[in-house]
Amino acid sequence: MTETxxxxxxxxRIQNSKDQEAFAELFNHFAPRVxxxxxxxxTTESMAEECTQDALATLWRKxxxxxxxxxxxxxxxxxxxxxxxxxxxxxERRPEPEDLAxxxxxxxxxxxxxSLQQETNQLGRAMAELPQKQRELIEKAYxxxxxxxQIAAQTGLPLGTIKSRIRLALERLRxxxx
Amino acid sequence: xxxxxxxxxxKLLLGYATGSLPExxxxxxxxxxxxxxxCRAQVESYEALGGEVLQxxxxxxxxxxxxxxxxxxxxxxxDVEMPVPISNGVFPTPLHGYVNGDLDAVHxxxxxGGVSQAILKTSRTATVRLLRIPAGTELPDHGHRGTEMTxxxxxxxxxxxDRFARGDIEIADEDVQxxxxxxxxxxxxxxxxSDAPLRFTGLLPRIMQxxxxx
Numbered sequence: 038m039t040e041t042x043x044x045x046x047x048x049x050r051i052q053n054s055k056d057q058e059a060f061a062e063l064f065n066h067f068a069p070r071v072x073x074x075x076x077x078x079x080t081t082e083s084m085a086e087e088c089t090q091d092a093l094a095t096l097w098r099k100x101x102x103x104x105x106x107x108x109x110x111x112x113x114x115x116x117x118x119x120x121x122x123x124x125x126x127x128x129e130r131r132p133e134p135e136d137l138a139x140x141x142x143x144x145x146x147x148x149x150x151x152s153l154q155q156e157t158n159q160l161g162r163a164m165a166e167l168p169q170k171q172r173e174l175i176e177k178a179y180x181x182x183x184x185x186x187q188i189a190a191q192t193g194l195p196l197g198t199i200k201s202r203i204r205l206a207l208e209r210l211r212x213x214x215x
Numbered sequence: 216x217x218x219x220x221x222x223x224x225x226k227l228l229l230g231y232a233t234g235s236l237p238e239x240x241x242x243x244x245x246x247x248x249x250x251x252x253x254c255r256a257q258v259e260s261y262e263a264l265g266g267e268v269l270q271x272x273x274x275x276x277x278x279x280x281x282x283x284x285x286x287x288x289x290x291x292x293x294d295v296e297m298p299v300p301i302s303n304g305v306f307p308t309p310l311h312g313y314v315n316g317d318l319d320a321v322h323x324x325x326x327x328g329g330v331s332q333a334i335l336k337t338s339r340t341a342t343v344r345l346l347r348i349p350a351g352t353e354l355p356d357h358g359h360r361g362t363e364m365t366x367x368x369x370x371x372x373x374x375x376x377d378r379f380a381r382g383d384i385e386i387a388d389e390d391v392q393x394x395x396x397x398x399x400x401x402x403x404x405x406x407x408x409s410d411a412p413l414r415f416t417g418l419l420p421r422i423m424q425x426x427x428x429x
Contacts, residue, residue: 057286064282069274076275086278094288107259112266119234119265129338131234132242132309134258135249135301161267178233179268188229196260203263204256211216211252 044110052100078180088121106145106206109157156199217382232261239343239408249307250382343408348397361411363387370403
């Protein structure tokens with residue numbers, strides 16, 4: 038199962054009813070990926086195991102803060118794993134932007150959630166179609182193998198579409214907070 | 216939301232999303248992004264790319280008891296994490312965590328020419344500090360080594376080329392040599408990060424530099 042919307046439902050079930058079955062399914066899909074990601078990012082096997090468990094525990098605790106009109110579940114898990122890696126490998130704090138958490142009064146539109154999912158799938162396909170060398174360079178950047186001065190800013194991916202989608206979601210959120 | 220004219224560049228946005236920047240830079244970026252939806256959308260789109268990398272980077276088996284160990288961690292930990300409230304002060308939330316409060320909580324130290332600074336504690340790979348430049352005051356003429364980011368939080372400054380007000384960020388690298396001046400009217404408060412010491416061209420600032428840690 039790779040459909041973003043289905044995983045979004047899992048997060049809702051965790052948020053609404055602390056659904057352990059939903060969590061177990063999500064865990065079985067994502068934990069081995071997070072562990073692979075962390076090991077490719079330079080952590081040892083045992084550290085990656087520990088961090089993966091921490092990351093998935095964080096997902097449970099933050100389930101109510103997930104906004105499916107702005108991020109897919111895999112995007113969100115990536116950010117949690119990345120921050121855990123910075124914490125463990127570099128012993129640094131990770132300053133995050135001010136949170137635009139949405140309450141019940143600002144429930145995202147289903148249409149926005151669907152659109153974001155489409156954009157995310159398109160991004161995934163575009164990445165799969167990149168020449169291998171270019172794709173590897175992008176992966177290296179995300180595994181933390183490139184210093185910031187080595188990162189070339191152009192990914193060659195059509196990020197403009199997903200950016201406008203997220204931008205729209207942010208505008209609606211800002212509007213609902215007024 | 217302030218009306219922002221000067222944004223982060225692609226390299227820094229991608230570096231922030233991948234997690235490859237020093238903490239000092241991350242703080243300035245997180246503070247700017249708190250004020251700028253344009254850059255926030257850009258960061259979140261790079262994070263979406265990270266999500267795709269995560270989906271496709273293969274799998275490594277977790278230990279047999281990993282799920283039950285994780286559930287135990289959930290039971291043992293805090294129940295839920297609540298979002299940090301949105302700041303209504305001068306400093307956006309990420310900066311609050313480093314100052315332990317808003318503008319009135321800053322411990323300023325004079326560094327000459329009426330300018331004050333407060334160095335914030337981060338990892339040592341780069342430095343970040345708050346600057347308070349009195350209205351109408353010229354900052355020492357300086358060039359840069361490495362990358363320097365200056366984010367305006369209050370007031371405004373101008374250099375030979377542009378005007379920077381709340382939310383605007385100036386990215387300077389080695390070929391920038393400029394003379395910023397704080398606008399008349401109110402003191403200018405900036406958050407500035409650098410991965411190399413500044414290089415002042417005047418004699419007095421150069422003597423001061425090692426002591427002021429700028």
